[in-house]
Amino acid sequence: MTVPLDEINDIREMDAVGVPRAEIARRLSLSRNTVAKYADMADMSPAAPEARPRARRALGPEDAAWIDAVLEADLGAPRKQRHTAKRIYDRLVGERGYEGSYSTVQRRVRAWRDGRRAGAGYLELEWAPGTAQADFGNFEADMAEERLALKLLVVSLPHSNARYARACMSQRSECMCEGLSRIFEQVGRAPAALVLDNATEAGRMSRGEVTESRLFSLFRAHYRCASRYCNPYSGNEKGSVENAVGFIRRNLLVPVPSVGSLEELNGLLAAGCERLNAASRCRDGRPVAEALAEDLAAMAALPADPFDAVRWVRARADKRGYVTVDGREYVAGPAWHSRELLVGVRAATVEILADRGRRAALLPRAWGAGEPVRNPLSLVPALVARPRAFGESTIRRDMPAGLVEAVDRMDAAGRRQTLRSISRAAEASGFEAACGAALRVAEGGRVPDDATVDVLARRIAAGGAEAAEAPTSASTTGS
Structure with a gap:
């Protein structure tokens, strides 16, 4: 039982x-x-499944040799008149009295054909000038004293053997399109055709039909670039870029690079690829630079406008004003609670828009698990409407302690004016500089106003405000 x-x-x-x-x-x-x-059972550990006893005898050596002979003879027959595994099984039963299973015959036929393919090698393909191949590889880097697992986007031009690379945080379509755009800018032209791995997020080919992501289709339309998808296990279809991934990883990412930012890492990769291309040769022995001229002549000029690699999704904010995108929470701000918002997901940023395209927040893109991503400025609209909530707002931990104390002493009108002036000055100078400017004004005994905070914040952002005094303002509204 x-x-x-x-x-x-x-x-x-x-x-x-x-x-x-x-x-x-x-x-x-x-x-x-x-x-x-x-x-009473002492050990409940899962045991390895027991093999079922054979209901029929296995394939004997004589039957196996007969199958091999039939398949060998098939090599001289028309392709549509060769034996299938089912036809071989039927003949074994009818002509040799075979009592084994059909799956055993299938495995024998598959193993024989796999052996033939393994020894056949790959056909060498000739690539027309202007064609590019793209693929991803994995690598690690120390960034801001943290070891990160990153993606290496590589583009190769197989005609000239020129190779380009860019580090990405992910293989998501917005990261891929942004990376390809930056590589096209480095090359100075856009390829006539792009050969991609069927496993990328750009698109997939199933039963001869390609399903492409909307973002990548728009990207191709922007650059007027054709695309072709190949089997990720068919190395000859994209051998140039597969070799380039390993070549760049060995030559530019060993030892593990230590950088302060992703842009610094990409600067090192761009300079490294330029050195490698200058020292390399194409398949016919010519320098890469000589053959690259033929590639560039067959490629298209870059469009005047850059491509905005953004994926738009709709998300409903919760009662705190948080939206969840790709498993990570982003703070739109309490002013936008319980509303449906439009979220633009880019490789480096997440932009949250409210009705009629009004920007609710612009936040850095986050990866993996972690705390909600927030921008103090996203809290300001709600505080302007309800200034008495400042005492319990999380924005306090983002402000200098002296400014928090000054705002606490103000009445509702003074708090509203101070927060509004910080918000407006931050658009040009950043939140930190705006807070520093508001603090300087408050230390002078005045309530910060728009004009004064903006002027002083610009000086602070430019690096020359430490000795500067706050400009005289006509606004002397007290708390």
Whole structure:
């Protein structure tokens, strides 16, 4: 008798707390022997599944040799008149009295054909000028004293053997399109055709039909670039870029690079690729630079406007004003609670828009698990509307302590004016400089106003405000 796992757990749990086994058997409608068997079982670790006994005999050596001979003879027959595994099985049963299973014959036929393919090698392909291949590889880097797992986007021009690379945080379509755009800018032209791995997020080919992501389709339309998708396991279809991924990783990412930012890392990769291309040769022995001229002549000029690699999604903010995108929370601000918002997801930023395209927040893109991503400025609109909530707002921890104390002493009108002036000055100078400017004004005994805070914040952002005094303002509204 097979006892379900949940009943086994019930047996052992009741036995552990002292329920008599007869009572356990009565409650679960099981025999006492069954209860005793599972109650006394010392090891509940999962055991390896037992192989089922063969219902029929395995393929003998004579039948195996006969199958091999049939398949070998098929090589001289028309492709549509060759044996299938089912036809071989039918002949084995009818002509040789075979009593084994069809799956055994299938495995034998598959193994024979796989052996033929393994020894056949790849056809060498000739690539027209202007064609590019793109693929991703994995690598690690120390960035701001943290070891990160990153993606290496590589573009190769197989005609000239020129290679370009860019580090990305992810293989998501917005990261891929942004990376390709930056590589096209480095090359100075856009390829006529782009060959991609079928496993990328740009698009997939299934049964001869390609399903492409909307963002990548727009990207191709922007650069007027054709695309072709290949099997990720067919190395000859994109051998140039697969070799380039390993070549760049060995030559530019060993030892593990240590950088302060992703842009610094990409600067090192761009300079490194330029050195490698200058020292390399193409397949016919010419310098890469000579053959690259032929690639560039066959490629298209870059559009006047850069491509905005953004993926737009709709998300509803919760009662705190948080939206969740790709498993990570972003703070739009309490002013936007319980509303449907439009979120623009880019490689480096997340832009949250409210009705009629009004920007609610612009936040850095975050990856993996972590705290909600927030910008103090996203809290300001709600505080301007409800200035008395400043005392409990999380924006306090983003401001200098002296400014927090000054705002606490103000009345509602003074708080509203101070927060509004910080918000407006931050658009040009940044939140930190705006807060510093507001603090300087408050230390002078005045309530910060728009004009004064903006002028002083610009000086602070330019790096020359430490010795500067706050400009005289016509606004002298007190707290």
